[in-house]
Amino acid sequence: MSRPLVIENARIVDPASGLDAVGVLEVEDGRIASVTTGTAKRAATAERIDARGLMLAPGLIDMRVFTGEPGREYRETLATASAAAAAGGVTSFVLMPDTLPVIDDGALVDFLVRRAKATAGVNVLPAAAISKGLKGEEITEFGLLKEAGAVCFADGRHSIQSSALLRAAFSYAANFDMPVVHHAADAALVGEGVMNEGHFASVLGLKGIPAEAETIPLSRDLQLALLTGVRYHAAQISTAASVELMAAAKQRSRAVSCGISINNLALNENDVGAYRTFFKLSPPLRSEDDRQAMVEGVRTGIIDVIHSDHDPQDSEVKRQPFAEASDGAIGLETLFAAALRLVHSGEVELMTVLRALTQRPAEILGLSSGRLAVGAPADFILVDLDYPWQVSEKNFRSRSRNSSFEGARLAGKVMATYVAGQKVFEHPRGDAA
C-alpha cells in the first residue's frame, strides 16, 4: 500500500495510554504501527517527518456537527465541513440528522456514508434521528439505521418532550446496544425564551430561559436511562445544577455521559452584549458562575466530552433582531484553540482537555480511533500549542461565517492533520491564521 510514515521528535500526548513524552509514531497502511519514546529506528524507505516543537495527539472527535447537506448546501456541505474540520484538527465528526430531509431512514444514512466517502477528507459519522422527522412522536428503525452505518441516535436540535416515547426509544436502543444522544430542553419552560434568564436578559428586554428548562428534562432522562440501561449521552449541558445531576447519576451507572459545547465553556451571557446574534445559542450562554462550574466539571471528568456544536447559519437568518434570529454558531475551526484557553489559563490540564476531545467520545461511540494505539486508525494531529493567532472570518473554510469567536486572539494552532495516515490539512506557511 502506501509508503510507511514516521513522525519523529514530537511530544506525543495520548490520553488513552497516559503517554506524554517525546517519541516516534510509525504509520503503515493507514494504521498506527508503533508508538515509542526516544528516536526512530525505521528503514530509510519510510517518509520521515521531523515534528520537533510540536505536539502529536490523536485526531479530535467532534460529537456535534450540523451541515446543510442534504437540503441547505448554501450553508455547508460535507466537503466544506470536512475542510473546516481538518483545519481544526477534527478527524471524525458526528453529523446531526437535522437536514432536509431529516436523516431518519436507512437509505439516507447510506447516502451520507457514500457522499462523505466521495467528498469528505475526514471521517463523517452519521447520527440517525431518534424520532421520525424529529417530531418526537414515533421512533425510527433503529436496527436498520444501525446496519446502514449510523453511529448513534440523536434528535439534533430537538428535544423529545414525551417521557413515554423516550422510555421506548431508550429501551429499544439498549436492545441494539446503540448510544442515544439527547438534547434536554423543556419546550414549555423554554417558551419564547432566547437567552439565559436573569438580570441581563431583563435589561435587554429579552425573554429568558431558566436553568430548570434543562435540569428538569435532564433529570427525567437520567432516571429513564437508569431504568432502561441504555448508553445515554446528554448532548450538551449548560448549568451548574446539571453537573450535579450528572455527578449523582454517574455514581449509579457507567452508561451515562454528557457533553458540553465549547461555547458554554469559553463564553458567558455577557458576550451577547448589544444583541449580538452570533451568541444566540441553544442551550443559551449562561452566567459566569455556571461557566466556572462547567470548567470544574471538565476538570473532574463529570463532563465527558467537549464538542464544537458547529452549526452553520447564513446571514439571512442571523442578521435579524435577536429574538427572531436562528440559534447556532460555527466552531470546527476554533474548537481546539478555544479549548486550549482552559489549558493556558491553568484551569484544566492538557491531558484532560484532550481526553474530552478524543478518548471519551471514542469510548462513548465505540470507535477504535481517538487513541494512539497500535492497530488503531492513524488519525492524528500535529499542534503548535503556543502559536498565536486571531480568528478572522475571511480565513474560514466553512461556508458560513457565524462564528462566536470572530476577532478572538487564541494560542495554539493545528499545523497538520492526518486521517488514516494521509495528510488532509497542513497549515499554510506565512498565513496569519
Added chain:
Amino acid sequence: MARPSPAGASAEAKVHGGPGFSKKHLLGIADLNAYEILDLLDRAERMIPVSRQERKVLPTLAGKTQINLFFEPSTRTQGSFEIAGKRLGALVMNMSVKTSSVTKGETLIDTAATLNAMRPDVIVVRHSAAGAVELLSQKVGCSVINAGDGAHEHPTQALLDALTIRRHKGRLLGLTVAICGDIANSRVARSNLLLLGALQIRTRVIAPKTLLPRGIENMATEVFTDMREGLKGADVVMMLRLQHERAAGKMIPSVREYYRFYGLDEEKLAFAKPDAIVMHPGPMNRGVEIDPAIADGERSVITDQVEMGVAVRMAVLDALIAGRNEANP
C-alpha cells in the same frame, strides 16, 4: 396653566439657545446621562408653547424628511411623532409595515436599505423585537429614534413621563415613583426605571411575581408584590397596560382577580400621598388595571402626558437633527 403664546421667532431663538446635542440616535434611555436627560426635558419645556399658540409651527426642520416606520400598529405614538414632525416643518411620511412572524426580520433589513436610499433625515421606528431598532440604526445613514422595541425601551415615553411629573410636582428630586403592573413585558417600565435611576429618583415596582422579570431588584429601588404596601407614600402612581388577552390564564388567573389585587381603585390609591398624581402610558384597559373614575378623575394627568408627548418628540427631533447639525456642522 395656559400662558400667552410667545411669538414663533423668539421661541426659535430660545430653542437654539443652548449647546448642541451630541447624539445621533435616540435608541434608549440607557445611552443618556443625567445631563442629557435634563437637557432634553428643558428643550421639551420650550416646545410646549409652540403647540399652544395659534399658528402651531416652528419650522426648524423645514426641508427635512421624517419617516415613521411602524412594524407594530400604534395610533397614538405614531400620531404624536407625526404631529411633532409637522409642527417643526418636516415632511413626514408614515409607513406601517404589516408583518407575519416569518417575514418580520427580512422586512426590517430590506426596508431599512430601501428607506435609506430615499435619503431621509430621521427614521422613527417601532418594532416588536427588542434590539430591532438598534439593528436598523446600523443599516441607515440618518438619525434613528426608537418608538418602542419589544420589551426593551421606549425612550420618548419615559421623557414625556418625566416632563409631566416635573410640571405637576415642580421638581423630580426627592419624589417617590411607583410603577405598577406588567413590568416583565413593559418597555415603558424599563425606560422609566432607567431614566429615574439616572436622576437618582426613588422607584418602586409593584406587580405579582409572575409579571416581574428576573433581576428586577437590580433595576428598581424597591420591589413590592402588595400594592397597598407599594403605594404607601408614593408621589406618583404610574400604571401599565396589561396585555390581558395574552396574560389571562397564564401569568394571572383572570382579569377580575388582577383588578382585585393590582387594579388602581380609590381604596388602594388612598395609600399614596394625598397629592399623588396618576399616570398611564395608554391605551388604558378601564376596569382591568385602573378604575374608570380614577382614569378620568382629577388626580389623573393622563391627557397631559399626551400633550407632553408631542413636546418631547418635537424636542428630540429638533435636538437630533437641527440642534445637532448646528453644533456639529
